[in-house]
Amino acid sequence: MSNTGRPEVTAYVALGANLGDAADTLxxxxxxxxxTHGLRLVKASSLYRTAPIESSGPDYLNAVAEVASALTAPALLAALQGIENAAGRERPYRNAPRTLDLDLLLYGGARIDSPALTVPHPRMWERAFVLVPLHEIAPSLVTGQRLSAVADQAIERL
Structure with a gap:
């Protein structure tokens, strides 16, 4: 139980940045x-360098964090967007280079499909920049088969 009185849910958040000092931003x-009130950072992966996928600009730095959340999934999404905005995130077009991108990957065992939020994240299983750092901190969540499926995507642990 958290200090908010709500039970905590284990959630995973992908972090990425490819503008400015990406390492410092992450x-x-x-x-x-x-x-953030209602969140507790449990662990974070190493930083990884990856080439943009379906995007342009410099290479990305990526990581995945495990958080214990007393927030509802929509409230957690709002908190993530607040952190992005504070980092100067702009959304001029889909997949534009970004100062910070935070994606809610998993929220406990929840399956959410709303106009604002889809959990599990719909493309997480296709992305080495998500699966490799997620496997680092939660190996039981990522099978060898899933890692093999993204083995052709270049990723470098920093």
Whole structure:
């Protein structure tokens, strides 16, 4: 039970950035996750460098964080978007380069399909930049078959 009186749910958040000082931005985003009311940062993966997929611009730095959340999934999404906005996130067009991107990957065992939120994240199983760092911190969630399916995507642990 959290200090909000709600039970905590284990959630996983993907972090990515490819504009500005991406490493510093990701470190600050992890700090923000840990200091957001109703969230507790449990662990974070290493940083990884990946080429943009369906996007342009410089290489991305990526990570995945496990959080214990006393927030509902929509409230967690709103908190993530607030952290993005504080980092200067702009959305000029789909898949534009970004100062910070935070995606809610998993929220406990929930399956959510609403106009605002889909959980599990619909493309997470297709992306090495999600699966490799997720496997680092929660190996039981990512099978070898899933990792093999994205083995052709270049990813470098920093």
């Amino acid at each position: 470190r600050k985003a992890l700090q923000a996750l840990g200091s």
